[in-house]
Amino acid sequence: DIQMTQSPSSLSASVGDRVTITCRASQGISDYLAWYQQKAGKVPKLLIYGASTLQSGVPYRFSGSGSGTDFTLTISSLQPEDVATYYCQKYNSAPHTFGQGTKVEIK
Amino acid sequence: EVQLLESGGGLVQPGGSLRLSCAASGFTFSYYAMNWVRQAPGKGLEWVSTLSAGGGSTYYADSVKGRFTISRDNSRNTLYLQMNGLRAEDTALYYCAKDSEPWNLGYCFDYWGQGTLVTVSS
Numbered sequence: 001d002i003q004m005t006q007s008p009s010s011l012s013a014s015v016g017d018r019v020t021i022t023c024r025a026s027q028g029i030s031d032y033l034a035w036y037q038q039k040a041g042k043v044p045k046l047l048i049y050g051a052s053t054l055q056s057g058v059p060y061r062f063s064g065s066g067s068g069t070d071f072t073l074t075i076s077s078l079q080p081e082d083v084a085t086y087y088c089q090k091y092n093s094a095p096h097t098f099g100q101g102t103k104v105e106i107k
Numbered sequence: 108e109v110q111l112l113e114s115g116g117g118l119v120q121p122g123g124s125l126r127l128s129c130a131a132s133g134f135t136f137s138y139y140a141m142n143w144v145r146q147a148p149g150k151g152l153e154w155v156s157t158l159s160a161g162g163g164s165t166y167y168a169d170s171v172k173g174r175f176t177i178s179r180d181n182s183r184n185t186l187y188l189q190m191n192g193l194r195a196e197d198t199a200l201y202y203c204a205k206d207s208e209p210w211n212l213g214y215c216f217d218y219w220g221q222g223t224l225v226t227v228s229s
Contacts, residue, residue: 094166
């Protein structure tokens, strides 16, 4: 099975900072990569699919890139409401494995 | 408005069984593959199972294969997860989630329910 590895596991940044989270697949998955945001005590929310397509209603400060095995989620200017844990997920075929998550906090 | 409402969670002894339900509304349920995802307390998301729109194709995580069965009743707009042989490590919040596109498999999950808590303990 394909493994999904996120880095870092946590980060702390200041409001307005550019934040980058990386997700690596152990084998190529083309662009079948989604990013989800989960705020504390809340349900996961789809942010990006197809590695780089923004889900409707998601702020433009979020962007995704990559293809094959290496993917990136970028928050161009971190806002207080972006405090959350972010997960990548492969969905080309089962198992639809999630990364272990990256916890984003405000410094 | 898409709504997914899970139910059926609770406290069960190791080795016991539970059946989770997910009542769907706000979309044509029979067109979409559906999924179960779980989250152990303080841990990350774990995909559990996927069922195709027509119910003919099922997929399971290795951790639950042979113990859990996913099914659906398209006439009742309801997804199920029959869980047998429960273990302490199955303790988690169980979410149902809808595929983002209809008919085929291989899509991400665009709507999630609020989850139902399963606790396996003696």
